[in-house]
Amino acid sequence: MNFMHHGNPSTTDRLQSPLVCSSGLSRHPLIGLTSLLTVAVVGIGLVAAEPGRAASLDEGVEHYRAYLIADVDRTLTSAKRLRDSAAAGDLAGAKQAWIEARIGWERSEVFTTGFVPELDRDIDAWPNGVVGFHAIEARLFGANQTGFANEVNGLLLRLAELSTTVRDIKLTAQGLLNGVVRLAYEVGESKVDGGESRVSGTSLNDMRNNVDGIELAYRTIFASEVDARDRQLGAGLQRSIDELKTMVDRPDLRHVDPDQLRAATEELVLKLQSAASLLQLEKPTLEASAR
């Protein structure tokens, strides 16, 4: 995998990231604990008062929004650095910035596909050599060019719009659970063709960031509520997520077993669907409805 050429950015970035879930919640015990306590207390209160959907999910959703905003903003910042590096003809710097911009983006896919499909399409179009991340990727990593000012400006416009949108769009637990389920399924898709970011060789980074995004949303919004209602299912879900994290924590894509990965993602989806009925949410379908 040629992302090794770029100093294994995924590892570096994960260590630097304040918000990566796997390390994030444990790295910031106060934030994590506070939110978990809040969720637990509110959850218990509501379960006692009104069996059914707990307001704690809605609180979790707002906690998640803070992480989402941070991820999107970080992507925007990296994309600006991509623009500046490219303008300065700094090929290595531009590549690094592109890779970093993908981190927050891929983590946010829990949200983007379902809530803002049009932005999703413009930012992450495939296969399209004109707009979005992958148009830039082809020129930057394939042709070693930095002449993509129009493309990067277009990307920045859409990311800025996304950054505004995530601050005030109405988020729902149902919508985000749908997003978690859909992204989990997607992680299990075949990458035998090199995957989404095949030109830069960073498809495995995308997958790791997807899994981080899944864990972030699940733990922030749903985990404590699931644990409170069905400890066994909660433990099973966390085990599935941990298993996925281990599977994608490999030096390169060729070391990821595609069949095991597919099975693991599908089993995770089944458990998430069980969790939906436990939380009295609708069973998530695997595609959004067309608008």
Add this chain to the structure above:
Amino acid sequence: MRRGTICAIILLLLSALLHDANAFPLSSGDHTVLPPGTELNEESLDRPREVFRSEAVGGAKSYLVNLGDLAFNSNDILGDPARRAGMSCGTCHVNGAGNGRLYVPGMSTRPGNFDTTGPLFNPKAHNGARDPVRIPSLRGARFLAPYGNDGRTSSLRDFVRNVIVNEFAGPEPSPAILDALVAYIEDIDFLPNLNLATGGRLTARAGAAARRGEVLFSKPFPQDPQLSCAACHIRSSGFVDHRQHSVGSGGLFKTPTLLNANFNAPYFHDGRYDSYDQVVAHFDRAFELGLSLQDRADLVAYLAAIGDGLQPYERDGVTAQLKEINDFASVLNIAIPADDTAVIALAVHTVGRELRELVEQFPSLKDTTVEGGSAERLNARKELKNLVLMVRRIGVAAAAGHFDEAAAEYQNYRKLTFAAVPIVLKTAEPWSLFNPAVHNAHFAELRQLLQSAQKLPR
């Protein structure tokens, strides 16, 4: 499933594995070229038509045949390098036919051949020589013993086992799976050929040139009157004699059938010739036949007449795909009540994988090359993904010993795939990659993206 396209994808992967550990499959270095033989074209929408003997005689494929077809198209029975690349027997023998387009860099010297003793799939079988062999069609294989280009193995079962275990480093297949694979292969018939009558003679449908060729075909070779084309390619016997001969191609090789051979190029054991012209010229040269240009043309016309087949290709689409997947899944009718966890696991693995591939024929909204049909596409994707999950649920239940639960879920699956899902998919088909216009637009865009990755190399 979509094997033409899938093949191209596999080749990309394999080329990366072989040539440049850092290229996957395009690198930021110098190796940014698609390997030769990679097909992203509309013709990959055509797939060889598969004729089953059991169906041709008015019956239905047995459980054994369906299980064999399932195993044949499962990457799970091969060794790790092939499995991870998503390869199955069906990658090379598409619908039981050959695959003249398959090209694996380092393992092929031209599209349509493949080195079964190369380094990639089983280092233990690597012989250090670049000696690829043609990928044969399996149509009519039950009439064509012995097996292998050199006819080294008399039993099809032994041959199949050798392919799995030694050529592709797969785990030892169970006797039941081997039996099923043999049953499947032996059920694949030749395509009917209206040019041929009883005993392999030409019918009135064949033209004058083919008739002249038929006479030449039986004419004794001038330098060795005991020989003729027909002496080895025995007309009444599937155009084979079940024996090996030296024909000036570097050793002893078994007589290949000429039935349906129009669709089996390239020719000779190593696939060195693209056309009948070249084949006839070879024999003219090697056996000093002294053929005139007219003779050669007549022989070629004869080969084309006897090598023909009715409807050799069919357009890939929702109906063909669903039928195949349902045939695979049908083994669960017997495997679940029998608590046959091995077969259930194989079916879950393979059917789930095929369904996932079928999802990708309906482009998501991120695919900017497709206009319209958003609701239809999303609906198709949603229903198919739902089936993927149902299949997984069957697997999870069976693995936990809950066979009743698995049976109930399979009934749900069958209900959906009987009517509801086909309707949803047919509705979305105009916006799917099965539509040549959509297919071409999608792959043109992909090609353009990859080309923009190749401008101005460092």
